Amino acid sequence: MAIDIQTTTAGPVPAAPEDTRLTGRAKLVLFVLCAAQFMVALDFSVLNVALPALGKDLGFGNSALQWAVTAFALPSGGFLLLFGRIADLYGRRKLFLTGLGLFGAASVLATLAWDPASFLTGRALQGLGAAVIVPTGMSLLTTTFPEGPLRDRALGISGTLLSLGFTIGMVLGGVMTDTLGWRSTMGLLSVAAVVVLVLAPGLLPESRTPQRPRLDVPGAVTVTGGLLSLIYSLSTAAQRGFGDVDVWGTLVVGLALLAAFAVVESRSPAPLVSLPMLRRRTVAWGNLGGLVTFSMMSTVVFVLTLYLQETLGLSSFRTGLVFGVQGVLSIVAGTYAPKVIGRFGARRALIGSLLGQGAFTAALLSVGTGSGAVLATVFVSVASMFHLGAIISYGVVVTSGVPDEEQGLATGLVTTTQQVGITIGIPLLGVLATTGASLFDGVRTVLAIDAAIVVVAALLLAVALGRTKADRQPAG
Known part of the structure; x- marks a missing residue:
């Protein structure tokens, strides 16, 4: 089914002559989108060197400490396809802002965490917010900047900051943990989310569909469950090894659900993928x-x-x-x-x-x-x-x-x-x-x-x- 995209609020970025340069407004739009991607990339690495201090403060055992990372990785990877499709159908800008709000609130919870359960809840909600921000931010970028030199340049800047976020997170996490404590790493993400959330509404264009086909619920359930199981299996394998029954069990479940997803999509009138x-x-x-x-x-x-x-x-x-x-x-x-x-x-x-x-x-x-x-x-x-x-x-x-x-x-x-x-x-x-x-x-x-x-x-x-x-x- 073809879907007409109607751009409202702020129109598409006007191209400079020959589509080779970014206009002033295009730079602001790109800054907001890249800042959000950078923030998520930073979240993947900024906590790594803080894990020992975090575990000692909140009472994590060594065997449970890996969940500080896994709790974020599971929803951030498992829900990406689902939220990417929802954004296509119901509005990318709206969902992008919702994801930013969720990520910011979750970062506050992680900053103020008083025990392992509250911290892991904050991390899981951060991952869910990231699963909204990443695909909606990328789709806003590719629909705002037309295919060709402008989009290539925008993707180049976005990719640079994505890679830079992982790298800076490793350095920044060590410095902040040594000087301000591990909570400062989560507090930094809270501030970053608020800054982007304040700037984004006036700059980003909205995309709406005049027709809203039904969401492919069976496809959404199977692909999300499959990805969650697969990511959980591979994440825990790093700590327990591939001989662990739990690792093999969730790996089989994940592969089975992804196979079921392929069958569902081949028969669905409005497939998720x-x-x-x-x-x-x-x-x-x-x-x-x-x-x-x-x-x-x-x-x-x-x-x-x-x-x-x-x-x-x-x-x-x-x-x-x-x-x-x-x-x-x-x-x-x-x-x-x-x-x-x-x-x-x-x-x-x-x-x-x-x-x-x-x-x-x-x-x-x-x-x-x-x-x-x-x-x-x-x-x-x-x-x-x-x-x-x-x-x-x-x-x-x-x-x-x-x-x-x-x-x-x-x-x-x-x-x-x-x-x-x-x-x-x-x-x-x-x-x-x-x-x-x-x-x-x-x-x-x-x-x-x-x-x-x-x-x-x-x-x-x-x-x-x-x-x-x-x-x-x-x-x-």
Whole structure:
């Protein structure tokens, strides 16, 4: 069923001559949308180094502390597709503002938490708010900025801040925990949510549908339940191992529900996820590229953290500074990635970025344990630049050629891929680093497998995508 999008409140961003520059209002719109994405990315990492202090203060046992992370990851990944589709049908701006309000209130609860239950409730509600903010913010971005150079540039800036948010969170979390206490990390998110919520209503356009088809409830139940089960299984596997009955049970349930979802969607008159959408080469293979780059790069960050602290003896703060260099490199990559996409096309940029990420991940195998190891690690962490290039280009590949009325679904798939990728990398590969004869040998094994997976994925995408519409060239 075709859906007419009617833009109200503030109209679409006017394009500058030749669609190559952002107008003043476009910059403000982009700032608000990127600030929201940055805030969510920050939430994924800012708490990590604060976990020991948090556990001691609230009475978490060591075995239960992982739920501080899992409680956020479950709803933030499990509900993305559902809220992306609801936004398509009932208004992206309205849902975006609702998500911001929920995220801000949940952050206040987490800041003031008095016991584990209240803190985990706040974290779960934060994750639910993030599941609303991420797909609605991305769909507002892709529908506000027309396909072409403007959208490429907007996605480039958004991808840069997304990557930067993860990196800054690691550094900022350590500094704030040492100086102000762990509660300040949650308080920072409360303030950020309020700032964005104040600015957003007057800047963002609303999209409404004159017809509101019924929501595919069976599809929503099966896909949400499947994703929740899958993410729970893979998250807990990192702590309990894949031999745990609970891990295997929820993994089987998750896969069964996702299989049921595919059957439901093939028979639904108004499916939550259009199967023709999933059959698009750009959507299916583009998301595979995103899944690989997120899962494999999160694994690299995890094992490098172990290597820097356990093998080289760096403090948490100095380890954060090493990853801060990656943040600076991410800014550089975010500046040039849209230009590379414009020159060579998103498909080639995606494949080239994956090959670069794989090559520099393999280069980390040469890093030893001597005095120059930290400097060498910083140098070869240039892999993060290619990682960011893949993030930006895969988003362009997936959303290229998708009608505006399906952009919420397309960006929901993009962001679901991100969340699942971040979740599965460490359980699947990261555990190998701690189960070998030595940590250093385990890290090298993980890096070798990681690099091989990325390169193989790049070669598969080169064959499967062929030449697509995402390979557009600049005019002239």
